[in-house]
Amino acid sequence: MVLALLEGRGEIPTPVPLDEHLQRWAEQRGLRVRALETLEQQLAALDCVPPQEQALVLRQRLDRSDDWRAAAERILGYYRTGDLPAWFDEELASPGLDRQAAALEARARDCLLDSRNRRWLPRLAAELRQSGVFVAVGALHLTGPAGLLEGLRRHGYAVYPEPP
Structure with a gap:
């Protein structure tokens, strides 16, 4: 969590968190809001790597704060321009x-992204078969070979990005 907060420096603060904004947006339009996982599943993904091991990663990131700051700026740039593959590669x-x-x-990334994507795909595919849906997930869930976009393509869906 500490690393996520530090990496988020440079983002523009908003009065309402994005998750809450999207939920309100959907509700105002009469769209069904469904979670892809339970709170317990979310917490289990966060607990996948023990805190002492997470501390090792955090220590190394903070020890190289100059490199880390530059990387954080690059990552924010990738996000802002929609270059998710470059972000994922980094x-x-x-x-x-x-x-x-x-x-x-890598183990944490598997717990936080890949394993969750694999668990979400069948549910997402079932929702898509029933009707059109709007899906909101963290950006890194979308990209890469185990990302949701590739997973949906493997399930036979045509997937394309919306212009920014």
């Missing part, structure tokens, strides 16, 4: 981490 590279910390980060 996340995979684990810049500034030794082998042990990079392996821990």
